[in-house]
Amino acid sequence: MFAALTIFGCTQSSKNSNAAGSALTDNLIPDTSWTTSVVKTNAEWKKLLTPEQYNITREQGTEKPFSSEYEHNKDTGIYYCVSCKNPLFSSATKFDSGTGWPSFYAPYSGKSVNVSVDNSEGTSRDEISCQRCGAHLGHVFRDGPKPTGLRYCMDGVALQFQKEDINQKLSKATFAAGCFWCEEAVFEGVKGVREVISGYAGGNEENPTYEQVGSGATGHAESVEIYYDSTQVSFPSLLKVFFASQDPTQVNGQGPDKGKQYRSIAFYRNDAEKQAIEDYIAQLNKSGAYSKPIAAQVIPYTKFWQAEDYHQNYIQHNPNETYVQVESIPRIKRTQKAVPELFKPEKLLK
Numbered sequence: 001m002f003a004a005l006t007i008f009g010c011t012q013s014s015k016n017s018n019a020a021g022s023a024l025t026d027n028l029i030p031d032t033s034w035t036t037s038v039v040k041t042n043a044e045w046k047k048l049l050t051p052e053q054y055n056i057t058r059e060q061g062t063e064k065p066f067s068s069e070y071e072h073n074k075d076t077g078i079y080y081c082v083s084c085k086n087p088l089f090s091s092a093t094k095f096d097s098g099t100g101w102p103s104f105y106a107p108y109s110g111k112s113v114n115v116s117v118d119n120s121e122g123t124s125r126d127e128i129s130c131q132r133c134g135a136h137l138g139h140v141f142r143d144g145p146k147p148t149g150l151r152y153c154m155d156g157v158a159l160q161f162q163k164e165d166i167n168q169k170l171s172k173a174t175f176a177a178g179c180f181w182c183e184e185a186v187f188e189g190v191k192g193v194r195e196v197i198s199g200y201a202g203g204n205e206e207n208p209t210y211e212q213v214g215s216g217a218t219g220h221a222e223s224v225e226i227y228y229d230s231t232q233v234s235f236p237s238l239l240k241v242f243f244a245s246q247d248p249t250q251v252n253g254q255g256p257d258k259g260k261q262y263r264s265i266a267f268y269r270n271d272a273e274k275q276a277i278e279d280y281i282a283q284l285n286k287s288g289a290y291s292k293p294i295a296a297q298v299i300p301y302t303k304f305w306q307a308e309d310y311h312q313n314y315i316q317h318n319p320n321e322t323y324v325q326v327e328s329i330p331r332i333k334r335t336q337k338a339v340p341e342l343f344k345p346e347k348l349l350k
């Protein structure tokens with residue numbers, strides 16, 4: 001009997017997941033760089049939403065006036081689509097309309113909402129839906145305050161508010177070390193890390209796609225952007241994780257993934273980070289732990305492009321895929337074994 005083992009690398013996977021927004025559940029980030037819609041069946045929405053949320057967003061329901069906790073919410077923050085986490089409204093444009101529904105005079109961005117004509121209930125109104133997932137949100141009327149004169153009358157049930165906490169401003173770090181699925185999963189487990197996004201960095205091309213980067217046609221490398229609380233984890237500690245997660249002496253590749261799109265890069269945002277990276281590389285070269293010199297590049301951060309939705313939290317969504325089993329999981333375990341004290345205890349793999 002033959003047991004054929006095929007390792008599908010990062011470049012060969014099929015698109016079988018459309019888990020938009022799911023990468024952003026812990027700490028919502030107002031991402032307006034998305035390019036794909038979120039499409040789900042009614043059955044899938046039913047699983048994700050409460051019956052009330054489903055009724056409002058998918059069956060054009062209207063919540064009872066004066067029933068939303070958001071009607072008089074004065075906190076500073078952002079209101080997201082409860083269905084797909086698209087940022088819809090900022091508290092900066094919220095006003096008290098006295099109607100019983102949370103009201104705003106402008107959407108968060110040009111990618112927040114769509115307007116369409118709703119002729120139900122014997123009247124013609126402008127219906128507002130989420131531009132990304134099509135969720136029904138409410139209506140817009142022309143009796144709002146300046147500067148727009150519009151009143152976006154929203155069902156609070158369709159919204160998810162995230163308060164801005166000035167004490168919790170997160171820092172960012174960006175690294176590349178081969179397949180971003182693995183790096184994302186590694187850093188998601190690090191203490192003090194709130195969110196990790198898979199994407200592309202290191203090249204000059206605008207709006208790169210996975211196919212373009214994967215073919216080696218761009219200057220970008222698969223990268224991760226890490227949002228972390230610098231009071232809980234330092235940049236030098238992230239460097240320890242970064243270097244432990246890879247063979248930093250491998251040139252233009254990582255493990256089975258070959259090509260400059262898999263090269264290793266430590267991006268820095270200021271002189272202190274540059275110095276920290278150079279010091280740590282010097283330390284590693286001196287340590288005798290590697291037979292070849294450290295090949296990771298040290299370059300200034302310029303721009304990070306978020307990857308397509310199906311790459312976010314890939315390992316979590318595809319735990320049984322051969323590449324994940326054969327490459328990613330062992331890599332995560334090796335990293336955790338090297339610096340266990342830096343990981344959240346509940347994320348340590350057996």
Ligand SMILES: [Zn+2]
Nearest residue numbers: 081084130133
């Ligand atoms: Zn939405």
